[in-house]
Amino acid sequence: MIGDTSTGRQARWRIAWIAGSFVLALVLAGLTGWAVLAIYFGDSATSLVQTALATVFGLVGLAAIAGVFHRRWRIRVLGIYALLFVAVLLWWFNIPASNDRLWQPDVARLAYATMDGDRITVHNVRNFAYRTETDFTPAYYSKSYDLGKLSSVDLFAVYWMGPAIAHTIISFGFDGQDYLAVSIEARKEQSEAYSAIKGFFRQYELIYVVADERDVIRLRTNYRQDPPEEVFRYRLQGSPEIARQFFLDYVKTINALRDQPRFYNTLTTNCTNVIWMHAHVNPGRIPFSWKILASGYAPEYLYDLGRLDTSVTFAELTRRGHVNPATRALGDVTDFSRQIRTEFVPSKR
Numbered sequence: 035m036i037g038d039t040s041t042g043r044q045a046r047w048r049i050a051w052i053a054g055s056f057v058l059a060l061v062l063a064g065l066t067g068w069a070v071l072a073i074y075f076g077d078s079a080t081s082l083v084q085t086a087l088a089t090v091f092g093l094v095g096l097a098a099i100a101g102v103f104h105r106r107w108r109i110r111v112l113g114i115y116a117l118l119f120v121a122v123l124l125w126w127f128n129i130p131a132s133n134d135r136l137w138q139p140d141v142a143r144l145a146y147a148t149m150d151g152d153r154i155t156v157h158n159v160r161n162f163a164y165r166t167e168t169d170f171t172p173a174y175y176s177k178s179y180d181l182g183k184l185s186s187v188d189l190f191a192v193y194w195m196g197p198a199i200a201h202t203i204i205s206f207g208f209d210g211q212d213y214l215a216v217s218i219e220a221r222k223e224q225s226e227a228y229s230a231i232k233g234f235f236r237q238y239e240l241i242y243v244v245a246d247e248r249d250v251i252r253l254r255t256n257y258r259q260d261p262p263e264e265v266f267r268y269r270l271q272g273s274p275e276i277a278r279q280f281f282l283d284y285v286k287t288i289n290a291l292r293d294q295p296r297f298y299n300t301l302t303t304n305c306t307n308v309i310w311m312h313a314h315v316n317p318g319r320i321p322f323s324w325k326i327l328a329s330g331y332a333p334e335y336l337y338d339l340g341r342l343d344t345s346v347t348f349a350e351l352t353r354r355g356h357v358n359p360a361t362r363a364l365g366d367v368t369d370f371s372r373q374i375r376t377e378f379v380p381s382k383r
Contacts, residue, residue, distance in 0.1 A: 035218075036367060040135075041359065043361075054348075055102045055103050058102045059099045059102050059103070062095060062099050062102065062115070063095070063097050063099060064120075065088070065095070065119060066091070066094075066095025066098075066099075067097070069091055069119060070088045070089075070091055070092045070095070071088075071094070071121045071159045071231070071235055072122060072235050073087050073088040073091055073122065073127050074088040075232060075235040075236075075237055076129075077129045077136070077236070078223065078237060084307070088264060088273070090323055091118065091122070092209060093119060093269060094114070094115060094317060094320075095115070098111050098112060098114075098115035102156055107115055108311060118257070118364060125170050126236070129236050131236075131239050131295035131296050131297050132239065132295055133239070133292070133295045135223050135239075136223055136224045137222070137223060137241060138222045138223065138224055138226070139170075139172055140160075140162070140170075140172075140243075141219070141241050141243065142172075143158045143160070143174060143223060143290060144158065144241065144288075144292050145157060145158040145159065145160075145242060145243075145244035145288055145294050146158065146289050146368065147288060147289060149285075152177050152180055152181040152182050153179075153180060153181075154178065154181060154285065155177070155178040155180055156176065156178075156179065156214060156244060157174075157176045157177075158174045158176070158244065158287075159175050159176065159177055159244055159245060159246060160173075160243060160244065160245040160246065160249050160250070160347070161173050161174065161175055161212070161245065161246040161248065161249050162249050162253075162254070163189055163366075164249075164253060164257050166257055167257045167258050167259075170270065175246075177212070177214075179206075179214065180208065181278055181282075183208040183209040183345075184206060184207070184274060184277050184278055184281055185207055185209055185210065185274065185277070186206070186207035186210070186268065186269060186270075186277070187204060187205070187206055187207070187208065187268055187269075187270045187272065187277050187280060187281075187335050188204070188205045188213075188267050188268065188355075189202060189203070189204060189205075189206075189267070189268045189309075189332075189336070190202065190203040190205060190265055190266065190267050190268075190331065191216070191265070191266045191268065191329075191330070191333050192254050192263050192265050192330065193260065193263065193264045193265075193266075193330060193345055194258075194261045194263045196330070197330045197331070198328045198330045198331065199328070199329060199330050200306075200329045200332070200333075201217070201254075201305050202218075202305050202306045202329055202332060203216065203217045203250060203251070203305075204216050204284070204309060204369040205247060205371075206277070206284075208282050210372070212371075213242065213246075213247050213249045213371040215247045215251065216242050216244050216245075216284055216288075216306050217241070217242075217243040217245065217305070218240070218241075218242055218304070218305040219240075219242075219243055219244075219252050219298070219305065220233060220238035220239075220240070220241070220298040221238055221239040221240065221241035221242050221298065226238075230300050231300075233298060233299060233300030233304075234299060234300050234301065236297045236299075238297065238298040239295050239296065239297060240289065240291065240295070240296045240297060240298040240303055241291070241296060241298075242284070242291060244288065246370075246372060247371045247374070248366075248370040248371070250291060250355065251265060251311060251370075251374070252360065252361050252370065255357060255358045255361040255362060256361055256362055261309055264356070264358055265356075265357050265358055265361075266333065266352055266355040266356050266357065267341065267355040267357055267374065267375070268333050268336070268337075268351065268355055269343060270336070270342065270344050271340070271341050271342060271343065272316075272341070276302065276316045279315045279316050280312060280313065280315060280316060282315075283312045285317040287312070297303070301327070304329075305329070306326055306327075306332055307326055307327070307331035310322070310326050318366045320335075320336070320337055320339060320341065325333055332351070333348075334348055337351065357374045360373060360374050360376075361374060374378045
């Protein structure tokens with residue numbers, strides 16, 4: 035009986051050791067994959083040296099994974115791996131963000147604001163004249179806004195790859211006359227394409243594109259066709275004071291990025307969860323939800339929380355907020371923002 039009990043304990047211990055080793059191996063595989071990509075991408079560019087170092091670290095990771103299944107070598111191999119991984123972390127966290135790169139023309143200028151009491155002047159408001167998505171005439175302007183006239187905040191949701199993913203843009207309205215749109219984006223260098231994978235590895239700086247709606251909305255409805263993008267506008271519910279604090283928090287970050295650049299991150303610092311973080315400036319903030327990560331569902335989440343107009347169904351609100359038909363019919367009008375807020379009725383032929 036005693037022998038059977040001892041044998042059973044040994045068997046259970048061995049099973050636990052093997053299971054723990056598999057779990058540790060999976061953790062090491064994940065850490066190694068992250069570190070290999072971090073070294074490979076490096077600071078905005080990949081060199082032969084980085085490729086070689088990434089390969090070496092990958093081989094060290096494989097050796098560490100194999101070592102966890104050997105009692106004799108386990109501690110030694112894991113110790114070496116831990117030292118190398120910490121070295122990668124220290125290097126990676128010390129990669130500096132920069133505003134001094136060869137930027138693509140559409141993100142070449144950073145907006146900033148100057149304040150005089152309730153009067154805020156925003157500089158470098160983008161207002162490009164587009165012929166195609168990539169063929170445009172750059173143009174910027176400065177404009178002053180009276181905080182006392184801030185009367186609305188709209189959320190634009192832009193869809194191009196199904197219902198779960200959307201790019202979100204906030205637009206601030208001043209007495210229904212002036213609208214200032216802010217699109218939080220990855221700031222890309224010349225000849226650099228966006229990659230969600232690269233967005234995890236400090237490859238893009240963060241930029242707040244402050245723009246005329248005629249630029250940033252019409253670009254997506256009229257000129258981006260590969261793939262086509264569908265844009266929906268939702269009016270956020272809240273008091274003027276909430277809108278004011280929300281806007282001022284945006285302005286604070288816009289100015290800070292001019293002096294202290296930050297990195298964009300696909301998961302933690304993107305167009306939707308940064309909006310959620312700005313909303314923290316006000317009481318009664320929205321609880322975090324997976325629908326913020328799956329940004330395409332963010333408007334419905336806001337509707338369920340009563341932060342949108344609930345006097346109609348969400349489906350009807352979405353139908354009314356679909357701006358593509360209007361923007362494609364308008365052309366280059368000066369009152370673009372007012373027109374897209376008027377329900378579009380197709381003309382009869």
